[in-house]
Amino acid sequence: MSGLAPAGDTLRAAALAAAATVPDPEIPSLSIADLGVLRDARLAEDGAVEVDITPTYSGCPAMAMIAFEVEAALLRAGLPRPRVRTVLAPAWTTDWMTGEAREKLRQAGIAPPPPGAGRAALLGLAPDPACPRCASADTERLSEFGTTACKSLWRCRACREPFDHFKCI
Amino acid sequence: MTTITLAEPPRVLHALRLADTTLVLGHRLSEWTGQAPMLEEELALANMGLDLIGQARALYTHAAALDGQGRTEDDLAYFRDAPQYRNLLLAEQPNGDFAQTMLRQFLYAAFALPFWNAMAASADAVLAAIAAKAEKEMAYHQRHSAAWVVRLGDGTAESHARLRAALDALWPFTGEMFEVDEAERGLIAQGIAIDPAALRPAWEASIARVFAEATLPLPAAGRWMQSGGHHGRHGEHLGHLLAVMQSLPRAYPDARW
Ligand SMILES: [Zn+2]
Numbered sequence: 001m002s003g004l005a006p007a008g009d010t011l012r013a014a015a016l017a018a019a020a021t022v023p024d025p026e027i028p029s030l031s032i033a034d035l036g037v038l039r040d041a042r043l044a045e046d047g048a049v050e051v052d053i054t055p056t057y058s059g060c061p062a063m064a065m066i067a068f069e070v071e072a073a074l075l076r077a078g079l080p081r082p083r084v085r086t087v088l089a090p091a092w093t094t095d096w097m098t099g100e101a102r103e104k105l106r107q108a109g110i111a112p113p114p115p116g117a118g119r120a121a122l123l124g125l126a127p128d129p130a131c132p133r134c135a136s137a138d139t140e141r142l143s144e145f146g147t148t149a150c151k152s153l154w155r156c157r158a159c160r161e162p163f164d165h166f167k168c169i
Numbered sequence: 170m171t172t173i174t175l176a177e178p179p180r181v182l183h184a185l186r187l188a189d190t191t192l193v194l195g196h197r198l199s200e201w202t203g204q205a206p207m208l209e210e211e212l213a214l215a216n217m218g219l220d221l222i223g224q225a226r227a228l229y230t231h232a233a234a235l236d237g238q239g240r241t242e243d244d245l246a247y248f249r250d251a252p253q254y255r256n257l258l259l260a261e262q263p264n265g266d267f268a269q270t271m272l273r274q275f276l277y278a279a280f281a282l283p284f285w286n287a288m289a290a291s292a293d294a295v296l297a298a299i300a301a302k303a304e305k306e307m308a309y310h311q312r313h314s315a316a317w318v319v320r321l322g323d324g325t326a327e328s329h330a331r332l333r334a335a336l337d338a339l340w341p342f343t344g345e346m347f348e349v350d351e352a353e354r355g356l357i358a359q360g361i362a363i364d365p366a367a368l369r370p371a372w373e374a375s376i377a378r379v380f381a382e383a384t385l386p387l388p389a390a391g392r393w394m395q396s397g398g399h400h401g402r403h404g405e406h407l408g409h410l411l412a413v414m415q416s417l418p419r420a421y422p423d424a425r426w
Binding site (some may be wrong): 055058059060061076083088089091092123128132142143144145146147149153167169 | 184195209210212213216217218219220221223227228292295297298301302303305306307310312313316340386
């Protein structure tokens with residue numbers, strides 16, 4: 001971002017702060033900043049304030065809603081001419097999720113992805129998630145796919161409750 | 170708007186082939202909505218369809234940019250007729266029963282996983298970015314569909330017989346995945362496309378491993394294969410699929426989400 005006028009830096013910070021308040025439509029206890037979906041902001045050459053967001057999964061149906069909410073948040077913060085760009089590279093991974101986000105997920109009844117699982121999870125080698133309700137490690141997978149594209153479906157053998165697990169990618 | 174036909178220089182054609190295959194297969198999976206044999210599979214089929222349609226959207230947007238005529242992803246998906254579609258014939262095969270849908274998904278995912286892994290190194294930065302996401306998604310599709318192939322193949326006499334019938338129906342459509350034509354040979358030389366023939370050993374190894382566990386016979390090598398989807402020669406099924414998928418935007422071209 002070198003070469004930006006100080007006014008650009010201020011606008012960028014204000015845009016990021018405003019966009020960071022937008023909750024994820026499917027997991028409202030998390031913001032798009034917590035999730036790592038909010039990537040960057042800048043003052044574009046045409047004077048628009050541009051915010052970059054990145055999808056968790058290619059088909060994430062929440063992206064249109066998030067883009068709309070980001071524009072609204074910028075307008076509410078007094079930033080005229082907001083524009084949202086969807087960027088694909090570098091590809092989002094669960095490691096972009098903050099530690100705070102993982103804890104919020106657990107409190108919402110969703111087993112968070114372990115940090116740094118990366119390609120092990122892709123090969124099916126990640127450890128089984130602990131139950132977000134009773135913390136038992138005795139859990140079993142019911143399906144690779146849960147209630148949204150980013151989750152798989154599990155069951156706790158200790159407390160018998162089913163739960164969602166935020167998949168590692 | 171009426172039907173459109175694109176000029177198809179190699180890069181546009183290549184992007185269209187990938188976009189059409191992911192859209193048509195994603196649409197097929199969406200046809201299960203409300204009809205899956207159990208809730209977990211309802212969710213799984215919808216999620217896999219969503220992944221594929223998401224990949225298709227990014228690929229169509231890229232194809233439209235390469236085409237440079239100001240068209241959108243929707244124009245390419247909704248206003249081309251079957252002979253303009255460049256998808257693999259495997260993708261358009263009917264869902265059949267649950268066994269046929271899962272076997273089709275496995276045959277494709279076992280190819281798409283190493284395919285996108287290799288494409289993540291494409292000299293085309295947009296295709297590389299799409300590939301990096303798609304690879305991870307296809308890893309889940311492969312695991313899920315392989316688990317069902319094993320469960321059905323090594324299940325009851327009825328589930329085994331249904332999977333055998335699905336294999337007979339689908340196998341002739343697998344050879345097309347490894348075909349290369351002149352248009353793509355040039356892109357392979359430029360590092361934009363990858364040579365799918367190089368993926369065949371990995372695909373065959375996946376198939377052999379899962380079929381063995383599923384007690385499914387491996388079809389003999391060298392059997393005659395169907396071909397033509399990449400060049401717009403389709404069976405009767407694609408026209409019916411497009412008639413359903415395209416009916417709303419063609420009836421109401423100004424409709425917006
Ligand atoms: Zn529990």
